[in-house]
Amino acid sequence: MSAPTPDLDLFLDIRGVHKRFGDNVVLAGIDLAVPRGSVITVLGKSGTGKSVFLKCLAGIVRPDAGEICFDGHALNASNAAARAEFRRRCSYLFQGNALLDSLTALENVALPLEQTTQIPNREIRERSLEALRQLDLDKHRDRYPSQLSGGMQKRLALARAIVTRPELVLFDEPTAGLDPIRRNHVFEMIVKYQRQFGFTAVLVTHDLPEALVASDQVALLDAGRMQFQGTPEAFRLSENPMVCAFRDSSHALRDTVAALRRGETVTTEEEL
Amino acid sequence: MIRVTGQNTLRMVQELGDFALFSSRAFTAAVGSRKIGRRIVRAIYEQGVRCVPVIVIVGLFTGLVLGLQGFYVLNRFGSEGLLGTLVSLTLVRELAPVLAALMLVGQAGSALAAELGIQRNSEQIDALETMGASTHAYLISPRFIAALLVFPIQTAVFSLVGLFGGYLSGSVLLNLQSGVYWSAVYNAVQPEDVLECFTKAAVFGLLTIAICAYNGFNAHRRRGSTGARAVSASTTRAVVLSSIVVLAADYIITSLLVHKP
Numbered sequence: 221m222s223a224p225t226p227d228l229d230l231f232l233d234i235r236g237v238h239k240r241f242g243d244n245v246v247l248a249g250i251d252l253a254v255p256r257g258s259v260i261t262v263l264g265k266s267g268t269g270k271s272v273f274l275k276c277l278a279g280i281v282r283p284d285a286g287e288i289c290f291d292g293h294a295l296n297a298s299n300a301a302a303r304a305e306f307r308r309r310c311s312y313l314f315q316g317n318a319l320l321d322s323l324t325a326l327e328n329v330a331l332p333l334e335q336t337t338q339i340p341n342r343e344i345r346e347r348s349l350e351a352l353r354q355l356d357l358d359k360h361r362d363r364y365p366s367q368l369s370g371g372m373q374k375r376l377a378l379a380r381a382i383v384t385r386p387e388l389v390l391f392d393e394p395t396a397g398l399d400p401i402r403r404n405h406v407f408e409m410i411v412k413y414q415r416q417f418g419f420t421a422v423l424v425t426h427d428l429p430e431a432l433v434a435s436d437q438v439a440l441l442d443a444g445r446m447q448f449q450g451t452p453e454a455f456r457l458s459e460n461p462m463v464c465a466f467r468d469s470s471h472a473l474r475d476t477v478a479a480l481r482r483g484e485t486v487t488t489e490e491e492l
Numbered sequence: 493m494i495r496v497t498g499q500n501t502l503r504m505v506q507e508l509g510d511f512a513l514f515s516s517r518a519f520t521a522a523v524g525s526r527k528i529g530r531r532i533v534r535a536i537y538e539q540g541v542r543c544v545p546v547i548v549i550v551g552l553f554t555g556l557v558l559g560l561q562g563f564y565v566l567n568r569f570g571s572e573g574l575l576g577t578l579v580s581l582t583l584v585r586e587l588a589p590v591l592a593a594l595m596l597v598g599q600a601g602s603a604l605a606a607e608l609g610i611q612r613n614s615e616q617i618d619a620l621e622t623m624g625a626s627t628h629a630y631l632i633s634p635r636f637i638a639a640l641l642v643f644p645i646q647t648a649v650f651s652l653v654g655l656f657g658g659y660l661s662g663s664v665l666l667n668l669q670s671g672v673y674w675s676a677v678y679n680a681v682q683p684e685d686v687l688e689c690f691t692k693a694a695v696f697g698l699l700t701i702a703i704c705a706y707n708g709f710n711a712h713r714r715r716g717s718t719g720a721r722a723v724s725a726s727t728t729r730a731v732v733l734s735s736i737v738v739l740a741a742d743y744i745i746t747s748l749l750v751h752k753p
Contacts, residue, residue, distance in 0.1 A: 275618075278622045279621075279622070280618050280621065280622060304624065307622065307623070307624035308624055310622070311622075311623070312619070312622040312623075314615050314618070314619060316614060316615055318614060318615035318616050318618060318619035319616070319619075320611075320616050320619070320620075321614075321616070331620075331623070331625070332623040332624070332625065334526055334527060335526060335620070335623065335624075335625035335626070335629075335630060336623060336624045336625055384623070
């Protein structure tokens with residue numbers, strides 16, 4: 221695995237994170253270094269534990285072993301103050317958006333400010349409206365999430381994630397279920413707001429082309445470990461077999477389909 | 493077999509501990525929670541106002557049946573004049589708190605367990621946790637406070653409607669003098685009976701909401717079921733457990749508060 225240079229200002233430092241569910245080992249010693257102000261994308265096939273990894277970071281799932289350091293402070297069960305500080309400075313964008321369906325768009329965006337700060341109500345409203353305006357949702361502020369399209373819900377979730385002006389945003393499959401145009405739009409939004417607000421972003425996705433364009437660094441999660449971490453350029457040039465398999469999957473598909481059309485017998489990876 | 497029994501016992505003890513922590517946290521988290529008043533009002537509407545039609549209908553029919561049965565039983569001994577006593581004490585001491593609580597389990601309790609289960613399933617509760625909000629203060633505390641405020645009132649409504657039902661069947665249908673009926677009611681019900689009624693209502697209300705909220709909130713922890721099935725299983729469990737616990741608590745409270753002659 222390509223490691224980042226040691227003199228980097230690490231905002232998140234993850235070492236040896238393990239997680240298992242019964243006999244199923246999902247994370248078998250994850251190491252990841254996240255420099256401050258960067259966009260880092262964790263790539264991997266479906267079911268490799270990317271979301272579990274992100275939930276371990278967010279504290280939704282408790283790792284069995286390992287250490288997660290946030291801005292120099294270890295996050296663990298005994299360090300409640302560090303965990304609370306982490307939550308105050310971090311936002312999480314869920315794969316399914318996790319919007320509260322009984323609240324309007326405006327109420328959803330205002331919720332983290334209402335529940336976690338002592339900001340006056342008027343300022344909460346102004347900041348929430350501003351976040352909605354930035355994401356072109358101000359006309360839909362009184363609608364409920366179920367009355368919004370999938371893309372709008374994603375933007376609403378992003379508005380809720382940035383309204384607290386977080387220093388770290390965790391994105392869990394932010395483009396899942398979106399068409400290519402909206403997928404590009406979401407990545408554009410992430411990069412745009414990352415530049416605007418300067419937060420550090422950790423994304424998990426399997427959208428390779430977009431991730432390589434939008435990220436400062438990429439990492440590949442497979443077989444419970446980070447098999448690669450480096451720049452998108454290094455990823456493109458890497459000869460790591462797992463990186464090659466993931467990176468060249470579209471070529472592999474093209475070859476397989478061509479062989480099947482020629483009437484040849486092909487054994488897929490799943491069958492193997 | 494011994495191992496399985498031991499494991500089940502340990503699991504039960506652990507769950508009881510979790511439940512106690514969950515319930516106590518729901519009370520303590522309410523202190524200082526922002527905009528909790530608005531959420532309490534909403535919970536009062538859901539647990540109280542929306543349940544009023546059911547409470548009125550069940551209360552009326554309970555009173556009607558009590559009046560009818562009571563009249564013919566008392567008639568055998570020539571004591572129809574005691575119909576008001578029978579209906580009022582049966583309702584106030586026993587049937588109103590228990591039946592109102594069971595109606596509440598069926599309507600507000602099941603809805604609460606299902607709502608929380610779905611919120612857990614769709615990661616809404618996780619979202620609250622990751623943003624640093626107190627899930628107990630936001631989701632659970634308002635329901636507890638609303639239960640404390642609303643259940644005694646609902647039980648009182650049930651009792652009053654039930655007494656009116658007894659009057660309808662006893663006096664209007666079976667020609668017992670209305671003055672005899674109402675004066676028996678007036679003389680029979682003592683302040684300690686009303687206190688017993690409200691004590692039971694408050695305890696049943698809290699138990700119902702706590703059990704239903706606990707099961708819905710922890711729908712994801714149910715072994716052997718996930719997704720929609722976990723929500724349905726936790727809702728069923730919440731309703732069954734609440735009903736049993738209400739009846740068991742009724743026996744315990746009655747045995748503690750019963751007025752010996």
